[in-house]
Amino acid sequence: MSGWSEDWPAPAKLNRFLHIVGRRADGYHRLQTLFQFIDRCDSLAFAVGDDGRIELETPLLGVAPQADLSVRAAQALREASGVTAGVRIRVVKRLPLGGGLGGGSSDAATTLVALNHLWGCGLDVDALAGLGLGLGADVPVFVRGCAAWAEGVGELLTPVEVDEPWFVVLVPGTAVATRSVFEDPELTRDSPLITIRDFLAGACRNDCEAVVYRRFPAVAEAAGWLGNYAPTRLTGTGACVFAAFASQDDARRVCAALPPGWEGFVARGRNRSPLLRRLAAAQR
Numbered sequence: 001m002s003g004w005s006e007d008w009p010a011p012a013k014l015n016r017f018l019h020i021v022g023r024r025a026d027g028y029h030r031l032q033t034l035f036q037f038i039d040r041c042d043s044l045a046f047a048v049g050d051d052g053r054i055e056l057e058t059p060l061l062g063v064a065p066q067a068d069l070s071v072r073a074a075q076a077l078r079e080a081s082g083v084t085a086g087v088r089i090r091v092v093k094r095l096p097l098g099g100g101l102g103g104g105s106s107d108a109a110t111t112l113v114a115l116n117h118l119w120g121c122g123l124d125v126d127a128l129a130g131l132g133l134g135l136g137a138d139v140p141v142f143v144r145g146c147a148a149w150a151e152g153v154g155e156l157l158t159p160v161e162v163d164e165p166w167f168v169v170l171v172p173g174t175a176v177a178t179r180s181v182f183e184d185p186e187l188t189r190d191s192p193l194i195t196i197r198d199f200l201a202g203a204c205r206n207d208c209e210a211v212v213y214r215r216f217p218a219v220a221e222a223a224g225w226l227g228n229y230a231p232t233r234l235t236g237t238g239a240c241v242f243a244a245f246a247s248q249d250d251a252r253r254v255c256a257a258l259p260p261g262w263e264g265f266v267a268r269g270r271n272r273s274p275l276l277r278r279l280a281a282a283q284r
């Protein structure tokens with residue numbers, strides 16, 4: 001086995017808005033959303049081996065190693081590329097599970113991009129994004145690494161450049177299962193299509209909020225508290241909520257005022273994922 005690689009970042013994302021605009025024949029919901037990265041990341045390291053085994057050194061509580069999205073990504077890449085090498089994977093987890101920050105999807109994307117390089121698979125970014133889509137709807141945007149306007153179930157991506165504010169992100173102590181939100185009979189499923197111009201004019205929201213705030217009072221309470229400082233929105237299907245601020249100092253002041261026992265952090269919006277910079281450095 002070779003030594004451990006240096007760290008590879010797996011950033012979180014925010015859904016700056018999320019509209020549900022219809023449903024596919026297979027029951028999946030068609031969305032419109034804008035994905036932007038934030039500079040809050042899990043960190044992954046890899047030790048390539050020649051015994052063909054894919055192993056996770058850092059299993060998550062409640063997730064079997066074989067079900068971990070980093071392991072599933074490594075397996076998918078090995079099958080698609082035909083390489084016979086193995087790998088040990090180490091994840092320093094900073095992103096909450098079931099928080100709507102896409103941590104699992106981002107871990108999968110970073111594994112695909114890093115191992116494509118470390119194993120020398122030679123797949124191009126379209127092939128990696130295609131593999132990622134088989135693991136989760138949010139994986140392709142993390143593989144491509146550009147903030148994006150997304151349609152379909154999140155796989156039809158158009159890169160965008162939008163403002164990169166400082167955000168306060170609150171992490172209510174509860175995980176929201178994406179499936180349970182999409183199954184709720186009261187979910188809005190018929191939002192009209194909007195344009196990027198509508199988004200820029202502020203004509204957007206997150207259609208999951210009513211359902212999530214009703215079912216998870218702790219999320220509603222977090223949104224209510226942050227809403228006293230700035231317009232607040234749910235990311236994805238939650239549980240995290242966020243608000244934008246003009247400066248890091250403004251965002252820090254709000255975070256410093258969090259009630260005791262509440263969790264939150266300050267992070268900067270990013271149109272380019274730090275994963276792209278890391279890959280470029282590895283290729284130099």
Ligand SMILES: C[C@@](CO)(OP(=O)(O)O)[C@H](O)COP(=O)(O)OP(=O)(O)OC[C@H]1O[C@@H](n2ccc(N)nc2=O)[C@H](O)[C@@H]1O
Pocket residue numbers: 015018027028029030031033099100101102105135136137138139153154178179180182235236237238
């Ligand atoms: C809606 C988003 C927005 O970012 O929510 P978050 O998960 O980030 O909160 C994501 O696209 C979520 O993508 P992902 O987290 O990969 O969802 P999956 O695990 O594939 O979906 C879990 C279940 O939710 C339902 N589902 C998911 C996505 C979708 N567009 N329509 C659906 O109906 C399906 O029943 C699916 O089996």
Ligand SMILES: Nc1ncnc2c1ncn2[C@@H]1O[C@H](COP(=O)(O)OP(=O)(O)O)[C@@H](O)[C@H]1O
Pocket residue numbers: 060062063067068069070095096097098099100101102103104105106107108175176178236238239
């Ligand atoms: N490496 C991983 N990191 C986080 N969650 C994972 C991972 N692998 C599998 N999962 C599973 O995926 C679920 C959703 O993960 P996550 O991406 O954190 O939430 P969300 O999709 O709400 O942003 C988790 O609750 C967990 O069961």
